[in-house]
Amino acid sequence: MIVLRWKRIVALIAAALALVSLSVGVYCIAAAVTYPKPYATVVLDAGHGGWDGGVVSSGGHKEADINLSIVFAIKSELESRGIEAVLTRDSDRALGDDKRSDMKARSEIIKQANPSAVISVHVNKYSQSSRRGIQVFYDDTGYGKGFALTMQSVLNTYINDKYCKRQFSALAGDYYITKCAPKVPSIIVECGFISNAEDLSLLMSEGYRRELAVHIADAVQSCVSDEVSVVAE
Ligand SMILES: [Zn+2]
Numbered sequence: 001m002i003v004l005r006w007k008r009i010v011a012l013i014a015a016a017l018a019l020v021s022l023s024v025g026v027y028c029i030a031a032a033v034t035y036p037k038p039y040a041t042v043v044l045d046a047g048h049g050g051w052d053g054g055v056v057s058s059g060g061h062k063e064a065d066i067n068l069s070i071v072f073a074i075k076s077e078l079e080s081r082g083i084e085a086v087l088t089r090d091s092d093r094a095l096g097d098d099k100r101s102d103m104k105a106r107s108e109i110i111k112q113a114n115p116s117a118v119i120s121v122h123v124n125k126y127s128q129s130s131r132r133g134i135q136v137f138y139d140d141t142g143y144g145k146g147f148a149l150t151m152q153s154v155l156n157t158y159i160n161d162k163y164c165k166r167q168f169s170a171l172a173g174d175y176y177i178t179k180c181a182p183k184v185p186s187i188i189v190e191c192g193f194i195s196n197a198e199d200l201s202l203l204m205s206e207g208y209r210r211e212l213a214v215h216i217a218d219a220v221q222s223c224v225s226d227e228v229s230v231v232a233e
Pocket of ligand 1: 047048054055063122123
């Protein structure tokens with residue numbers, strides 16, 4: 001009977017449409033899970049703080065304060081790109097009464113954040129005041145090497161070449177902060193020399209810190225987007 005046949009066809013079409021809309025719904029849910037916002041978390045560790053000022057310039061500028069200002073600039077740049085930034089400290093304070101407890105507290109924050117990458121921000125000091133530029137460090141037993149090489153390459157191209165006409169190589173070593181999350185790319189960025197007048201002047205400039213943050217965020221983004229594309233497959 002033709003009427004019955006039509007009913008069956010309509011039922012089949014309805015069933016097919018239901019299936020399509022269900023699969024579209026499932027796809028949307030899957031897509032939302034694959035690309036959550038923020039799509040990555042990065043821990044930014046401003047080295048030192050409070051009783052531990054880090055290195056100090058001849059004019060009394062403290063490394064701890066400069067580190068924090070740089071971290072704020074990187075945080076703002078990352079957040080503008082949809083990447084969450086978790087800070088180990090957001091004011092001039094230590095995280096413990098001694099170096100050991102301070103570092104342990106930083107380690108706990110890193111573990112809790114379950115991040116895609118860790119960047120510990122520092123500023124260097126050297127006996128020869130002519131020494132300047134940015135250098136990246138990583139733990140040779142960890143996962144930080146690729147991230148460190150990318151970061152160093154970006155900073156050589158856009159900062160070191162521009163401001164001090166010199167290139168650095170990322171250096172491997174044995175650093176507590178880069179071991180806190182063993183499978184997470186973790187690096188230390190020594191953002192310049194407090195003992196060099198030109199570097200110090202740049203580090204004290206908000207415009208320069210923003211410029212630095214843009215390039216650090218570029219390297220972060222290339223590191224974490226590799227991870228996102230793996231998740232998406
Ligand atoms: Zn330091």
